[in-house]
Structure formats: C-alpha cells, structure tokens
Amino acid sequence: MTLTTDASSASASQKSLSRAFYTTAWRWHFYAGLYVAPFLIMLAVTGLIMLWSSMLVGRDGEKSFSVEPAGQTVAVSAQADAALSAVPGSALVQYIVPRTEEQPAVFRVDADGQSTMVAVDPYRGTVLGTWERRDSLYDLANLIHGTLLIGTVGDRMIEIAAGFGIVLVVTGAYLWWPRDGRRFARSLAPQLSGGGRQVWKSLHQTVGIYSALLLVVFLLSGLSWAGVWGEKMTQAWSTFPAEKWDNVPLSDVTHASMNHGGVKDVPWALEQTPMPASDPHAAHHGHAMPASSGPGDVDGIIAKARLLGFDGRFQLSFPKGETGVWTIARDTMSNDSADPLSDRTVHIDQYTGQVLADVGFSDYSAAGKAMALGVAFHEGDIGGGWNVALNTVFCLSVIFLSVSGIVMWWKRRPAGANRLLAPAYPVKMPLWKTGAIVMIAVSLVFPLTGLVLVSVLLLDMFVLRRVRTLKRALS
Template identity: 65%
Template structure:
C-alpha cells in the first residue's frame, strides 16, 4: 500500500467510533501517500534498472564479454599482467569468473580514476576495459540511495521509508472486509466494475499482496540508511572483532572496501575494524615457506571452498591484508548461507579472520538474507518476484493519484482529504498507534512531530492555508 487510497468511508458503516477510526486511518493513508508515492515510484524504477542491468550485463560488467573455454586456465598472475598492460596502474581487486564462459575481472586504479579490465582467463589476454562506477547500474544505485544529492537524499528516502510502514499498516486496515463482505471480495479484484470503482478494487487487491512484501523491502533497504541503519540497528549488530584472537586491528573498517553508493561488504561487517598484517596467528593459510603471491592466495581461496565467482581485494598498504569474499549482496552467489569473508596476512599467508553466515548475529543473518532477497539475487524465482513487486508499486502509486483525481470535485482548489469530523477516543488510539510506528524510525518520527506541531500552532489558524490542505 504505497499511495493515496480511495476507500470511501461509506464502507465503514456501523458505530460512530468505528467509523471515525476508519476515516482516521484513511486520512493517515492519504497524507502519508502524498509524500511517499513519488519516492516509491523512484525506488521501483531504479530498482528495476539495477535488477536488469545486473541480470543482462552483470553488476560489475562481468557478462559484457564471452570467452571460449579451453583445457587449461592461465595463472591469475599472468592474467593480472595482461590487465596492467591494458590499463597501467595498481591492481586492487580480482573477481573470479562465475562460469567457464565469463571473463576474469581486474580493478585497476590509475591515480584517482578506477577501471575494470576484462581478461580471457585461458589466454591471459585483455578483452577490454571501462571506467568503474560510471555505468547504468551505478547511476541507478546512486539515485536509489541518495537521489544524487548525497546525505540529504539519503535522509529524505529514509523518511519516506518510515512513512511507507504507516502506509502498509493503514492500507491493511482499510483493506479488511466490512459490511458482511467476505475475503473473496478483496482477495480478487472486481473486474466487472467501472471507472473509479475498478481502480479502487485493483488498488485494494494488488495493494494487499504487495503489502506482504513491502515491509520486507523497506526494512532491508533501511539497513543502508544513514540514521536507522548505520546509527541504530547496525551499531548494535556489528560482528565483534574481539572474536579474532591475537590479531592486530587496523584503523580502517570494512566499510573502506565499499565504493561510492554501491555496497560490497556484508551489512554486519561494515563497521567492524579490519585486521592488520603482522600477526603471529597460527592458523595455516598458504603453503609455509613459500612466497605469499597472488597465485598462492587464489589457490588458498579454492582450497577453502571458494568455487566459481569470488572477490579478492589486494593489500592497499604495508599493514593491509588480502581479503577473499563471497556474498549474495555482491551477486557472488545465490545462497546467503554461503556468505564468507577471509582475511589473510600479506606477509605470512596466515588466516587472520574467517567469518561466515553462521558467525553473524540474528540481525546480521536476517539482513544478509533480506538484502539478497531485496536485490533479486536468490535465483529466477526471486528475480520474477522482485519484478512483479516493483511493477505493483508503480501501479499502486499511479492508481492512488488517479483515484484521488477522480474523487475530487472539478476545479477544487484544495486537497480534498478525508475529514474525520469530531474526534473521539478511537481517533486518539489511531494517532498513538501511528505515532508509535513512526517513532520506531527516528527521522520519520521527527517529521511527524514537526508536522503535528505545525498543524497545531500554525496551519489550523490560517484559514486559507487550512482550506487548501483540507
């Protein structure tokens, strides 16, 4: 339920208090929808852009080139040399191919610029390159997360997500069958209806099914929000670095491995300090007595069970580590249970930390699965479901506007919002329920309180403005 509803209070006949409560919920749904609907359309459209860009071309562009499988694979060190010949610079990341037909990818930094180089893993020949973070996926991701206006955009979207929860709650209440009607009247749309009634029936039914997933999408999306995600839930759900015995810690956190608005590190690890090389930890990694080379680290990754696609981050300075990782959030696999991050000392080749899905806390596990589901990374069924959900959100947003436009009197110079009339105890109950829900999300709660105070102290005392907003 993501937009202005057109459910008419005639449906809520019965006791006066019950009717007031119904209209109060409708009024909350109406005003919340005015703010949320544009954001929901934006999130759905950009979400579809990211979903199909990742599906057709790969999140990192790994599907851009197709190679012909050969009997043997060239050493990754030879592949990296081909990447540097293509783009001279410093290699900072290797992404192993998911299938025998895909190319290896290397991220090469050239000053402030960063490029992705595709290399044939069999012939160790560069196939092409492109500027990183300049594709359609990255553009859609930046809009999806910040509206291209940085922190302000993040905050505005977080507010909309909080009010989106209110839309879901009020929408489900408005959806509930009344006046002796059974669930069949709302579980299936009345396609025989005409005009506004048809729009209303479709909005009801599609909104009910969409609301079952809306809260999941909003909560999983909020995990990356600046206040609710990073300052609240993530802060107390971070994997404790103290579990890494006798391992020195870096001043950097795992968030330093992200690039721009695109997240590459599991949610529960993002604020955890990185380990530092130079430890005396005795967990065997690469072959003892042998140089800790790129090929040795890749061999270790395969030995540890990192098959098909995985990512390898190179040490960035004298205290940094090799990091082998695989997670659904980065499109590495389709199963969150396979999430795993391994840090290896760049000097000794010893394993400093090995974190898998089973090591996450309850919130970390929920978010690992929720974010993978949100991004459509869990298989074809997930891809189809996310597509249907996004299209439903767009329809609900548009249909809400259409119903409002059809309901308002021609030439009306006001919003024509649902009118509660005399406030009763159930109105107060509804207000408290909505206020409590909003306060679970600080920014939305702050905006709600500000609006209530503005209405109490200003709007209701300025007759022309009050009329326009009524």
C-alpha cells in the same frame, strides 16, 4: 421499546465512531501517500533497472564479454600482468574470479585516483576490454536509489519516505479490512463491476493487500542501509565484533573502507567491523614465509582460497599499505552466489600467509543473518529466476499502487477544484488508542520519520485546522 431504542442508539454511535476512525486512517494514508508515492515510483523504477542490468550485463560488467574455453587457464599472475599493462602506471586492487568457464576474469586496477575494470581471457591471458569502475547504468540507478544523487540529504529523505511507507501499509490494511457486512473472501479479489473511481479503488486495495508484506520486507531491508536507523542504530548494535578474532592485530579502518562511494560491496554485518592488520615485522619475528611458497603472491593466495573451500565466483582484494591484508570474499549481496548461507569473508596476512579472520553466515548476529538474507532477496539474488520474477512483479505492483492512488485522488476532485481535497478530519473525534499506539511505535522505531510525523501532527492540530486559508487549501 426502551431497550430497542438504546440498542439502536449504541449501534449508531458505534458506526459513527468506526466511520471517524476510518476517515482518520484515510487522512493519514492520503498524506503519507502524498510524500511517499514519488519515492516509491523512483525506488521501483531504479530497482527494476538494477535487477535487469545485473541479469543482462552483470554488476561488474563481466557479462558484456564471453570467452571460448580452452582447457587449461594461464596463471592468475599472468592475467594480472595483462590487466596492469592495459592501464600503464596502475596498481592491482581486486580480482573477480569467473563464475563460469565462458566468462572472463575481471581485475580492478587504480591509477591517479581512477578505478578501471579490465576483462581478461583466463585461457589466453589477453585483455578483452576496459571500462571505468562504477560508471554503468546499474551504478547510476544504484546511486539514485540510495541518495537521489544528492548525498546525505537524499539518504535522509528516502529514509523518511521508507518510514512513512510503513504508515502507508498499516493504514492501507485498516482501510482494506472488510466491514459493514462485507465478506473477507470478497475483499481478496478486485470488483470490476461498475466503473470509474470504484474500479480503481478495488484494484488499488487488492494489489495493495497482496503486496503489503513484501513492501514491509523491502522497506525494512532498505532502511537497514540508511544513515540513521541503519548505520547509527540497527547496524551499530548488530555488527560483527572483531573481538571474536583470536589475538589478531586490528587496523584503524573498518570494512566499509572497501566500499566504493555509495555502492555497498561489503556484507552489512561487517561494514562497521575493524579490519585485521598484517604484521610488517614478521621477518624480524621469524614468522615470514619463504618467497618461493608464494603467500604474498596472487597465485599462492588463490591456491589457498581453493584449499579453504572457495569455488565458483569469489573476489580477492589486494593488500593496501604495509599493514593491509589479502581479503577473500564471497557474498550473495555482491552477486557472487545465490545462497546467502554460503557467504564468507577471509583475511590473510600478506607477509606470513596466516589466516587472520574467517567469518561466515553462521558467525553473524540475528540481525546480520536477517540482512544477509533480506538484502540478497531485495536485490533478486536468491535461487535464480524465481527471485527475479517475483521482484519484477513486485516493482510493477508498487508503480501501479502509486499511480492508481494519484488517479483515485484526481477522480475524486470536483472539476476545476483548486485545493488538495484531503479527507476531512472528523468533527467529533475521540482518542483513537490503536492509531495512537501505531504512530508512537513508528516514531520510536524510525526516529527521522517520527520527527516528521509528530511535526505534521502538531501542524495539523494547531495550524492547518485553525488558519482558514490553509484549511481550505488542504481540505
């Protein structure tokens, strides 16, 4: 009898402890969701806009025009002259090679601090249209997606939300995990019997568990662009070292100088790498090539790019200043190709035509390779239609999870309640070692999120639970 009583007591104590852990995880899931849900909705909506805008219009607007193939194309230099004539007093900055025979060539020209894109028929050399660079729906969505249109403050807020998104995934997985005799297989499908909040809860859990891994991938790849965890930590440690280039003079600017405002045009692994520099004294050193060979001419550089193996769509950036270089680039992140393994950036001396640097996917660090794949996947650029379809379903799932979380909270509230109704903190709550380890790990890996996490935890322990008015409002 004593053994039976002791066993029953131990079982009841274990259930009580398990319930306390469950309620604590639910409380953190609730608070994390309270902050994260609006950001997840914003990220999913703007992500869908960028995904489908890129598919239908093109990131640089090139799909807004089409051309009729006519055999031989005119020289790229003639196309460039046409682009310059469309914007008087402008200078050439970039040439985007057509992806297909039916697409136009696109040039970027700058005049008086204004960047203009010019579409040119490559077969006839005629201008098809002009538009302000980075002024499309895609670019507006991109800026909201990355900065909320408020610059650094917005970037930091999104970074904190992304870190809390990891907390949301971990606590959500714990809440979903089968317990109290519930079978694992039964947890993999929604239970639609009954009604009301329980159906919403079942749908929320099922969609959430299937989306969890993808959400972590999207959060981490997005965080790697963020200002603190990305640029100051992960990217700084993983950037391509310019010292790998053999005795090449380096510029005072980095590859990030090729970006356009908040829009990322340069591969993640190269952003913080110094640019190589052309030698303006090449003629004095006897290394300059004759003008007839055309190393400094766009036709000659394009011919060299073809010899180096560039085909399909790639981008050519013109030299800036007397030490600037020609840059030939193809990367999936810029929608040039559907294969991140083919990413490649080549820099050429504007005076000698010498290849100063040639960096491909295989040269990236492990983190650089992960980001080349991760960002391409994040943007729906890999392998064509399947990536677009998967990302579309994922974004819709994220919107559903956020909305259903709000619906469940609303249905749980008593009618007329004027308080938050967060899950109550257990009265007798011992140290939850696993939960503590998870929170410490998140705090160490994501500093901004950790700072907010610790602040909220201290606020919850020493203020919210002790001030009766606040405790009631947030309970």
